[in-house]
Amino acid sequence: MKKGKMIILSGSSGTGKTTISHFLLSIFPELKFSVSCTTRSMRNKEKNGIDYYFISTNTFISKIKKHQFIEWEEVYPKLFYGTLRNEIFKIWKSNQHILLDVDVKGGINLKKQYPNNSLSIFLMVDSIQILKKRLFIRNSGRYFNENQINIRLKRVKEENNYAKLFDVVLLNIDLVQTKNKVVQIVSNFITNKN
Ligand code: 5GP
Secondary structure (H helix, E strand, O other): OOOOOEEEEEEOOOOOHHHHHHHHHHHOOOEEEOOEEEOOOOOOOOOEOOOEEEOOHHHHHHHHHOOOEEEEEEEEOOEEEEEEHHHHHHHHHOOOEEEEEOOHHHHHHHHHHOOOOEEEEEEEOOHHHHHHHHOEOOOOOOEOOHHHHHHHHHHHHHHHOOHHHOOEEEEOOOHHHHHHHHHHHHHHHHHOOO
C-alpha cells in the first residue's frame, strides 16, 4: 500500500480548526480532506459525505466491530467521531496527501500510528478568547451560565496539556498571521522529500 503524507489538525473545539482546514484545502490542491463518520446530527449548511458521513450510533458501533476505523473517540458524551481506514487509503491511492480535523486524543493516536509520514499541528487560543466565544453559542443565541463556562475552560486547559505531544503548536490569536504560518509549515512538510 502506497503511503502519502498526513496532516493532522487538532486542538480544542473553537480554536479555528475548521477555518484553517478549509483555508489549507483552498491553497493546496494536493491535499484532500478525510471525511469522518459522526453520530451527531447535521448542522445548517453541512452536507453528508462532504463535511461528515452522518450515521446512526448502531451503524457506528457495527463499524467499530468490523475494524473499519483507524481511530475513533466519544468526543462528547454519546457522540462518536471516527476516521475510516478506507477513506485514508482512498486518498493515498489517488496520490494526494491527507488533511484531518480531529480531537486531541484522535490526533495523538494518529501520530502514533504514522510517526514518520505525518505532521501533527495543535491549534490553541488563549483562555480569554475562548471565554468570549463560549459566552455566546453560535447561531442559537443561548447563553452559557458561569458553571458551564468553567467546565469548558477546564477542558480547554486539560487539552492544552497535550500540546507537547504534537509536532507543531500554533497559538491562533490573529487569524491572518496563523494562516500565513500554517501555509509555510504545511508547504515545507509537503515539499520535503523524506
Ligand atoms: P464538530 O461536531 O464541531 O464538527 O466536531 C467536534 C470535534 O470532533 C472536533 O474537535 C473535531 O476535530 C472532532 N472530530 C471530527 N472528526 C473526528 C474524527 O474522525 N475523530 C476524532 N477523534 N475526532 C474528530
